[in-house]
Amino acid sequence: MSKTDDQPILPGEQLASIEEFEGGKNTYIAADGMVRSAAVGNKVYDFKRRTVKIEQKNSPMLPKVGDIVVGFIDMLFSSMISVKILYINNKKSTSGYSAIASIRLGGGRDRRDRPVFRAGDIVRGRVVSLLNSTVHLTVAEKEFGVLYALCFQCGGDTVRINDSIKCIECGAYEPRKLTNDYGKETIRLIHRSGK
Ligand SMILES: [Zn+2]
Incomplete structure:
Protein backbone atom coordinates (compact mmCIF):
# COMPACT_ATOMS: atom_id res chain seq x y z
CA MET A 1 0.00 0.00 0.00
CA LYS A 57 7.26 15.14 -12.02
CA ASN A 58 7.77 17.43 -14.91
CA SER A 59 6.60 20.36 -12.82
CA PRO A 60 4.63 22.13 -15.56
CA MET A 61 3.48 24.69 -13.01
CA LEU A 62 6.95 25.62 -11.79
CA PRO A 63 7.52 29.17 -12.96
CA LYS A 64 10.30 29.99 -15.40
CA VAL A 65 12.82 32.79 -15.26
CA GLY A 66 11.08 35.93 -16.51
CA ASP A 67 7.58 34.87 -15.41
CA ILE A 68 5.50 37.36 -13.46
CA VAL A 69 4.02 35.87 -10.31
CA VAL A 70 1.47 37.16 -7.83
CA GLY A 71 1.04 35.70 -4.39
CA PHE A 72 0.76 36.52 -0.72
CA ILE A 73 3.53 36.81 1.82
CA ASP A 74 3.34 33.73 4.02
CA MET A 75 6.60 34.33 5.87
CA LEU A 76 8.59 37.43 6.57
CA PHE A 77 12.26 37.51 7.53
CA SER A 78 14.57 40.42 8.15
CA SER A 79 16.01 40.43 4.66
CA MET A 80 13.66 38.12 2.79
CA ILE A 81 10.02 37.33 2.16
CA SER A 82 8.43 34.02 1.26
CA VAL A 83 5.59 34.37 -1.24
CA LYS A 84 2.93 31.70 -1.73
CA ILE A 85 2.30 31.75 -5.46
CA LEU A 86 -1.33 32.27 -6.55
CA TYR A 87 -0.87 33.40 -10.15
CA ILE A 88 1.81 32.82 -12.78
CA ASN A 89 1.58 35.18 -15.78
CA ASN A 90 -2.04 36.00 -14.78
CA LYS A 91 -3.05 32.32 -14.74
CA LYS A 92 -4.15 30.81 -11.48
CA SER A 93 -1.57 28.44 -10.06
CA THR A 94 -2.50 25.62 -7.73
CA SER A 95 1.02 24.22 -7.55
CA GLY A 96 1.47 25.31 -3.96
CA TYR A 97 4.96 26.63 -4.68
CA SER A 98 6.47 29.39 -2.66
CA ALA A 99 9.03 31.85 -3.92
CA ILE A 100 11.51 33.95 -2.03
CA ALA A 101 12.51 37.53 -2.62
CA SER A 102 15.19 39.67 -1.12
CA ILE A 103 13.80 42.78 0.51
CA ARG A 104 17.13 44.54 0.78
CA LEU A 105 16.09 46.82 -1.99
CA GLY A 106 19.38 48.62 -2.23
CA GLY A 107 19.81 52.27 -2.98
CA GLY A 108 23.27 52.30 -1.49
CA ARG A 109 22.33 54.52 1.41
CA ASP A 110 23.24 53.43 4.88
CA ARG A 111 19.80 53.68 6.40
CA ARG A 112 17.83 51.16 8.38
CA ASP A 113 15.33 49.25 6.31
CA ARG A 114 11.79 50.36 6.95
CA PRO A 115 9.09 47.75 7.42
CA VAL A 116 7.89 47.83 3.82
CA PHE A 117 6.30 44.38 3.76
CA ARG A 118 4.02 42.45 6.06
CA ALA A 119 2.77 38.87 6.12
CA GLY A 120 -0.48 38.64 4.16
CA ASP A 121 0.39 41.38 1.68
CA ILE A 122 -0.32 40.53 -1.94
CA VAL A 123 2.85 41.04 -3.95
CA ARG A 124 3.90 40.88 -7.59
CA GLY A 125 7.40 39.95 -8.64
CA ARG A 126 9.43 38.61 -11.53
CA VAL A 127 11.25 35.28 -11.42
CA VAL A 128 14.98 35.94 -11.67
CA SER A 129 16.44 32.54 -10.82
CA LEU A 130 15.55 28.95 -10.01
CA LEU A 131 18.80 28.25 -8.20
CA ASN A 132 18.65 25.12 -6.01
CA SER A 133 15.06 24.52 -7.21
CA THR A 134 13.94 27.59 -5.29
CA VAL A 135 11.94 30.26 -7.07
CA HIS A 136 13.73 33.58 -6.56
CA LEU A 137 11.82 36.78 -7.28
CA THR A 138 12.74 40.39 -7.60
CA VAL A 139 10.28 42.90 -6.18
CA ALA A 140 12.55 45.92 -6.59
CA GLU A 141 11.31 47.39 -9.86
CA LYS A 142 8.47 49.92 -9.98
CA GLU A 143 5.83 47.51 -11.19
CA PHE A 144 6.76 45.03 -8.46
CA GLY A 145 6.17 44.97 -4.74
CA VAL A 146 2.96 45.16 -2.76
CA LEU A 147 -0.11 45.11 -5.02
CA TYR A 148 -2.60 45.24 -2.22
CA ALA A 149 -2.61 45.01 1.56
CA LEU A 150 -5.18 45.11 4.27
CA CYS A 151 -4.74 47.34 7.31
CA PHE A 152 -2.24 45.84 9.76
CA GLN A 153 -4.33 47.05 12.70
CA CYS A 154 -7.96 46.42 11.82
CA GLY A 155 -7.92 44.50 8.54
CA GLY A 156 -9.68 47.38 6.78
CA ASP A 157 -9.36 48.47 3.19
CA THR A 158 -6.40 50.70 2.33
CA VAL A 159 -5.52 53.39 -0.16
CA ARG A 160 -2.17 54.52 -1.43
CA ILE A 161 -0.64 57.74 -0.16
CA ASN A 162 2.75 58.29 -1.79
CA ASP A 163 4.95 55.41 -0.61
CA SER A 164 2.58 54.36 2.15
CA ILE A 165 -0.81 52.81 2.62
CA LYS A 166 -3.55 54.34 4.73
CA CYS A 167 -6.50 52.49 6.22
CA ILE A 168 -9.86 53.98 5.27
CA GLU A 169 -11.40 52.50 8.43
CA CYS A 170 -9.04 53.42 11.26
CA GLY A 171 -6.55 55.74 9.59
CA ALA A 172 -3.48 53.64 10.37
CA TYR A 173 -0.61 54.55 8.11
CA GLU A 174 2.41 52.49 7.14
CA PRO A 175 5.13 52.54 4.50
CA ARG A 176 5.23 49.84 1.85
CA LYS A 177 7.24 49.02 -1.25
CA LEU A 178 4.24 49.50 -3.53
CA THR A 179 3.69 48.66 -7.15
CA ASN A 180 2.95 51.55 -9.47
CA ASP A 181 -0.63 50.23 -9.86
CA TYR A 182 -1.34 49.63 -6.18
CA GLY A 183 -4.92 48.89 -5.20
CA LYS A 184 -6.48 48.55 -8.63
CA GLU A 185 -9.87 46.91 -8.64
CA THR A 186 -8.68 43.65 -10.22
CA ILE A 187 -6.29 43.14 -7.38
CA ARG A 188 -9.03 43.40 -4.80
CA LEU A 189 -10.92 40.72 -6.69
CA ILE A 190 -7.85 38.50 -6.61
CA HIS A 191 -7.46 39.13 -2.92
CA ARG A 192 -11.04 38.26 -2.09
CA SER A 193 -11.14 35.17 -4.27
CA GLY A 194 -7.87 34.02 -2.77
CA LYS A 195 -9.27 34.06 0.75
ZN1 LIG B 1 -7.34 50.01 9.98
Whole structure:
Protein backbone atom coordinates (compact mmCIF):
# COMPACT_ATOMS: atom_id res chain seq x y z
CA MET A 1 0.00 0.00 0.00
CA SER A 2 1.32 3.37 -0.84
CA LYS A 3 0.08 6.88 -0.43
CA THR A 4 0.70 9.82 -2.70
CA ASP A 5 0.48 13.40 -1.60
CA ASP A 6 -0.62 16.11 -4.02
CA GLN A 7 1.58 18.82 -2.59
CA PRO A 8 4.85 19.08 -4.54
CA ILE A 9 7.92 18.37 -2.48
CA LEU A 10 11.01 20.48 -2.95
CA PRO A 11 14.61 19.36 -2.54
CA GLY A 12 15.71 19.34 1.09
CA GLU A 13 12.23 18.88 2.49
CA GLN A 14 11.95 16.47 5.38
CA LEU A 15 10.09 13.24 4.59
CA ALA A 16 10.57 11.02 7.61
CA SER A 17 13.11 10.04 10.23
CA ILE A 18 15.32 7.06 9.44
CA GLU A 19 13.69 5.15 12.30
CA GLU A 20 10.33 5.47 10.55
CA PHE A 21 11.13 5.01 6.89
CA GLU A 22 14.05 4.01 4.73
CA GLY A 23 14.94 6.46 1.99
CA GLY A 24 14.11 5.32 -1.53
CA LYS A 25 14.58 6.92 -4.94
CA ASN A 26 15.40 10.66 -4.99
CA THR A 27 16.04 10.91 -1.27
CA TYR A 28 19.04 11.27 0.97
CA ILE A 29 19.81 10.96 4.66
CA ALA A 30 20.71 14.28 6.17
CA ALA A 31 23.12 14.78 9.04
CA ASP A 32 20.18 15.22 11.42
CA GLY A 33 18.99 11.65 10.78
CA MET A 34 16.11 12.71 8.58
CA VAL A 35 15.23 11.34 5.19
CA ARG A 36 15.01 14.34 2.90
CA SER A 37 14.01 14.89 -0.69
CA ALA A 38 16.65 15.25 -3.39
CA ALA A 39 14.21 16.26 -6.13
CA VAL A 40 10.98 18.10 -6.96
CA GLY A 41 8.06 15.71 -7.01
CA ASN A 42 5.48 13.83 -5.01
CA LYS A 43 6.31 11.81 -1.93
CA VAL A 44 5.21 8.22 -1.96
CA TYR A 45 5.24 6.17 1.22
CA ASP A 46 5.32 2.40 1.06
CA PHE A 47 4.00 1.38 4.44
CA LYS A 48 4.61 -2.32 3.88
CA ARG A 49 8.28 -1.98 3.03
CA ARG A 50 8.63 1.14 5.19
CA THR A 51 10.26 3.20 2.47
CA VAL A 52 9.65 6.70 1.21
CA LYS A 53 10.58 7.92 -2.26
CA ILE A 54 10.04 10.95 -4.45
CA GLU A 55 8.38 10.46 -7.79
CA GLN A 56 9.71 13.23 -9.96
CA LYS A 57 7.26 15.14 -12.02
CA ASN A 58 7.77 17.43 -14.91
CA SER A 59 6.60 20.36 -12.82
CA PRO A 60 4.63 22.13 -15.56
CA MET A 61 3.48 24.69 -13.01
CA LEU A 62 6.95 25.62 -11.79
CA PRO A 63 7.52 29.17 -12.96
CA LYS A 64 10.30 29.99 -15.40
CA VAL A 65 12.82 32.79 -15.26
CA GLY A 66 11.08 35.93 -16.51
CA ASP A 67 7.58 34.87 -15.41
CA ILE A 68 5.50 37.36 -13.46
CA VAL A 69 4.02 35.87 -10.31
CA VAL A 70 1.47 37.16 -7.83
CA GLY A 71 1.04 35.70 -4.39
CA PHE A 72 0.76 36.52 -0.72
CA ILE A 73 3.53 36.81 1.82
CA ASP A 74 3.34 33.73 4.02
CA MET A 75 6.60 34.33 5.87
CA LEU A 76 8.59 37.43 6.57
CA PHE A 77 12.26 37.51 7.53
CA SER A 78 14.57 40.42 8.15
CA SER A 79 16.01 40.43 4.66
CA MET A 80 13.66 38.12 2.79
CA ILE A 81 10.02 37.33 2.16
CA SER A 82 8.43 34.02 1.26
CA VAL A 83 5.59 34.37 -1.24
CA LYS A 84 2.93 31.70 -1.73
CA ILE A 85 2.30 31.75 -5.46
CA LEU A 86 -1.33 32.27 -6.55
CA TYR A 87 -0.87 33.40 -10.15
CA ILE A 88 1.81 32.82 -12.78
CA ASN A 89 1.58 35.18 -15.78
CA ASN A 90 -2.04 36.00 -14.78
CA LYS A 91 -3.05 32.32 -14.74
CA LYS A 92 -4.15 30.81 -11.48
CA SER A 93 -1.57 28.44 -10.06
CA THR A 94 -2.50 25.62 -7.73
CA SER A 95 1.02 24.22 -7.55
CA GLY A 96 1.47 25.31 -3.96
CA TYR A 97 4.96 26.63 -4.68
CA SER A 98 6.47 29.39 -2.66
CA ALA A 99 9.03 31.85 -3.92
CA ILE A 100 11.51 33.95 -2.03
CA ALA A 101 12.51 37.53 -2.62
CA SER A 102 15.19 39.67 -1.12
CA ILE A 103 13.80 42.78 0.51
CA ARG A 104 17.13 44.54 0.78
CA LEU A 105 16.09 46.82 -1.99
CA GLY A 106 19.38 48.62 -2.23
CA GLY A 107 19.81 52.27 -2.98
CA GLY A 108 23.27 52.30 -1.49
CA ARG A 109 22.33 54.52 1.41
CA ASP A 110 23.24 53.43 4.88
CA ARG A 111 19.80 53.68 6.40
CA ARG A 112 17.83 51.16 8.38
CA ASP A 113 15.33 49.25 6.31
CA ARG A 114 11.79 50.36 6.95
CA PRO A 115 9.09 47.75 7.42
CA VAL A 116 7.89 47.83 3.82
CA PHE A 117 6.30 44.38 3.76
CA ARG A 118 4.02 42.45 6.06
CA ALA A 119 2.77 38.87 6.12
CA GLY A 120 -0.48 38.64 4.16
CA ASP A 121 0.39 41.38 1.68
CA ILE A 122 -0.32 40.53 -1.94
CA VAL A 123 2.85 41.04 -3.95
CA ARG A 124 3.90 40.88 -7.59
CA GLY A 125 7.40 39.95 -8.64
CA ARG A 126 9.43 38.61 -11.53
CA VAL A 127 11.25 35.28 -11.42
CA VAL A 128 14.98 35.94 -11.67
CA SER A 129 16.44 32.54 -10.82
CA LEU A 130 15.55 28.95 -10.01
CA LEU A 131 18.80 28.25 -8.20
CA ASN A 132 18.65 25.12 -6.01
CA SER A 133 15.06 24.52 -7.21
CA THR A 134 13.94 27.59 -5.29
CA VAL A 135 11.94 30.26 -7.07
CA HIS A 136 13.73 33.58 -6.56
CA LEU A 137 11.82 36.78 -7.28
CA THR A 138 12.74 40.39 -7.60
CA VAL A 139 10.28 42.90 -6.18
CA ALA A 140 12.55 45.92 -6.59
CA GLU A 141 11.31 47.39 -9.86
CA LYS A 142 8.47 49.92 -9.98
CA GLU A 143 5.83 47.51 -11.19
CA PHE A 144 6.76 45.03 -8.46
CA GLY A 145 6.17 44.97 -4.74
CA VAL A 146 2.96 45.16 -2.76
CA LEU A 147 -0.11 45.11 -5.02
CA TYR A 148 -2.60 45.24 -2.22
CA ALA A 149 -2.61 45.01 1.56
CA LEU A 150 -5.18 45.11 4.27
CA CYS A 151 -4.74 47.34 7.31
CA PHE A 152 -2.24 45.84 9.76
CA GLN A 153 -4.33 47.05 12.70
CA CYS A 154 -7.96 46.42 11.82
CA GLY A 155 -7.92 44.50 8.54
CA GLY A 156 -9.68 47.38 6.78
CA ASP A 157 -9.36 48.47 3.19
CA THR A 158 -6.40 50.70 2.33
CA VAL A 159 -5.52 53.39 -0.16
CA ARG A 160 -2.17 54.52 -1.43
CA ILE A 161 -0.64 57.74 -0.16
CA ASN A 162 2.75 58.29 -1.79
CA ASP A 163 4.95 55.41 -0.61
CA SER A 164 2.58 54.36 2.15
CA ILE A 165 -0.81 52.81 2.62
CA LYS A 166 -3.55 54.34 4.73
CA CYS A 167 -6.50 52.49 6.22
CA ILE A 168 -9.86 53.98 5.27
CA GLU A 169 -11.40 52.50 8.43
CA CYS A 170 -9.04 53.42 11.26
CA GLY A 171 -6.55 55.74 9.59
CA ALA A 172 -3.48 53.64 10.37
CA TYR A 173 -0.61 54.55 8.11
CA GLU A 174 2.41 52.49 7.14
CA PRO A 175 5.13 52.54 4.50
CA ARG A 176 5.23 49.84 1.85
CA LYS A 177 7.24 49.02 -1.25
CA LEU A 178 4.24 49.50 -3.53
CA THR A 179 3.69 48.66 -7.15
CA ASN A 180 2.95 51.55 -9.47
CA ASP A 181 -0.63 50.23 -9.86
CA TYR A 182 -1.34 49.63 -6.18
CA GLY A 183 -4.92 48.89 -5.20
CA LYS A 184 -6.48 48.55 -8.63
CA GLU A 185 -9.87 46.91 -8.64
CA THR A 186 -8.68 43.65 -10.22
CA ILE A 187 -6.29 43.14 -7.38
CA ARG A 188 -9.03 43.40 -4.80
CA LEU A 189 -10.92 40.72 -6.69
CA ILE A 190 -7.85 38.50 -6.61
CA HIS A 191 -7.46 39.13 -2.92
CA ARG A 192 -11.04 38.26 -2.09
CA SER A 193 -11.14 35.17 -4.27
CA GLY A 194 -7.87 34.02 -2.77
CA LYS A 195 -9.27 34.06 0.75
ZN1 LIG B 1 -7.34 50.01 9.98
